[in-house]
Amino acid sequence: MMLSSLVVVYVMFMCFHFSLGDNYVLDDKSGLGRTFDGIGGLSGGGATSRLLVNYAEPYRSQILDYLFKPNFGASLHILKVEIGGDAQTTDGTEPSHMHYENDENYFRGYEWWLMREAKKRNPNITLIGLPWAFPGWVGHGKNWPYDFPDITAYYVVSWVIGAKQYHNLDIDYIGIWNERNFDGKYIKVLRDSLDRVGLSHIGIIAADGDWDISSAMIVDPYLFDAVEVIGAHYPGTTTVIDALKTEKKLWSSEDYSTFNDEVGGGCWARILNQNYVNGRMTATISWNLVASYYESLPFGRDGLMTAEEPWSGNYVVESPIWITAHTTQFTQPGWTYLQTVGHLKNGGSYVALTDRNGNLTVVIETMTHDHSVCIRPPLLPFEVTPQNVTFYLKGSFASVSQLQLWKSRFDFKTKKPVFFQKLDPVKISDGSFTLSLDVDEVYTLSTITTAQRGAHPDPPPSAPFPKLYKDDFNVRNPQFTEAPDFADQTGVFEYFINLTDPGPHVFTLRQVVTQRPITWVTDADQTISVIGDYSWQNITVTCDVFIETAKTGGVFIAARVDKGGGNVRNSKGIFFWVFADGTYKVTSDIKGETVLVKGKSGPSSDIWYTLSLTIKGDSTSGMLNGSPLWKSGMVSVPKNGWAAVGTSSFELAQFDNFSIEAE
Secondary structure, eight states: OOHHHHHHHHHHHHHHTTEETTEEEEOOTTOEEEEOOEEEEEEOSSOTTTTGGGOOTTHHHHHHHHHHSTTTSSOOSEEEEEEOOSSBOSSSBOOOSOSSTTOOOTTSSSHHHHHHHHHHHOTTOEEEEEESOBOGGGGTTSSOSSSSHHHHHHHHHHHHHHHHHHHOOOOOEEOSSTTSOOOHHHHHHHHHHHHHTTOTTSEEEEEEEOSTHHHHHHHOHHHHHHOSEEEEESOTTOOOHHHHHHTOEEEEEEEEOOOSSHHHHHHHHHHHHHHHHTTOOOEEEEEOSOBOSOTTSTTTTOSSSEEEETTTTEEEOOHHHHHHHHHHTTOOBTBEEESOOEEOTTSOEEEEEEOSSSOEEEEEEOOOSTTSOOSSSOOOOOOOOOEEEEEEEOGGGTTOOEEEEEEEEOOTTTSOOEEEEEEEEEEOBTTEEEEEEOSSEEEEEESOOOOOOOOOOOOOOOOOOOSEEEEOOOOSSOSSSSOTTOEEEESOEEEEEOTTOOSSOSEEEEEOOOSOOBOSSOOOSSEEEEESOTTOOSEEEEEEEEEOSTTTOEEEEEEEEOOOGGGGGGOEEEEEEEETTSEEEEEEETTSOSEEEEEEOOOOTTSEEEEEEEEETTEEEEEETTEEEEEEEOSSOOSSOEEEEEESSSOOEEEEEEEEEEO
């Protein structure tokens, strides 16, 4: 028999041999299953929490409560964050703690803050760090982090040490390189590097892609010892026999990535159960934690909840929050799955967990195919129909007299769903109970009595990005290194104190990445940060600019920018460039290849200039220092898009007094 067939037989046996007809046994006397490691969310990969930090109080704290506060909302057990690498990693760039080899700053970005806030609400939350990209110096100019494994390990271990030293954060697990080839030598070097500095308690997760590393671990005992958790992405609820053979922890270390409407909630409900039922995975982590980035960037609203309007304060507690609560509010990492888990006769699945101290939690889902499709992988057809099910409590659970009952019902016909509703407890009669299950439902039955459907007052109503917007960056002691609402798509733009300028430009925004990073996707060759409302058409963008690179430097302001994320290098729009050699040009692409206007303007480096770009209808014009410089019609230009600032290469440059007037 083929090995893959053996896996199917093994899983089917484990799922079905404790059920008979519509009767199911929950029993711990014949042994237990694997240890449960938790349900989590992923911030990063990339810049998915970018707008969250800009929310005013109390709304920011309310969002964090729905994510992390125990017995309130999602009550997450795990927070996984990106170790920023200065490169585009899906919806933006996240800054590195070491832009350069001799540079260390453990206050850049917002992941430190997010981990602190999570720990504040749940001191027991598991923290994980994973790189998507690396600063260019790590690869000595090559787009590859493994040629110098000692340097890469030093870079990652420094992040772990900085988390503890500067934020009192104890990191529990570290990954290798998101969804890229693993390198066995590097993993062993990383393990040794952690051990040498007293961090032997930190586990390594590998390889955050497919299951292939499990085969390598079987034949390499040193690699086997170095890896604590085998983590796969979007496994489709199944694993492979080599992963099972290792007897290591198996995690779906990134999953979901689905639009967070009710179908997305159904996807999440199905995989939370079936990742264990089918694949023996004991943790599932959602990409992403919270959809807090511009919705027109790639994978808009693929989070457990939505918080994409800091300017209005509006946020939406989506269905995946309450689906998560069905598991997280009734279990904790360290609980154990029963061996009696599986599929229901008429479709759906059930899992059961215990704390080994008499508590029991059962989670049942009956999601239909079309109402639980995830973004990936493809989902094979299956049927689910209404059914009555009877569960028999055996072993140490035979004395249980009642179970708390919580229910969610997706309603795709009348659009009146009910999520995480507490019902009357279920009485146990003669050691059993019976439920009538409809399709597209989720139930939790538990001895745990502390669960709550937490609620804050409704947030303010949704509103578009302000049509009049100004930022002079005059923040002496900013809480975060990035200016509000700017979403870096290539490069990193940070608050900067310009000590050499005694005039009006002491506090500015500066692009600081001067070497192309080890990229995860194909970043642009230029740097760019976008801002605003993607639907904007007629607009004036004004900004003071300062070129720091003599002769070859250049900067731009832009409008109607139509692409970000992994497509950023193909962005179209109107880009108004000025260069240190005294020239300017206007292009309809970030590459600067499709030139609409060009000429001499006189700018040079180390002098402040004011650029202004106006688009109205099919015409566009630009001013330099308040005087008209050019005017042009537009051909093959996007009809709408973001405003933006940027540089012509990875170079230092400053921006100040940024403003937008949109119609």
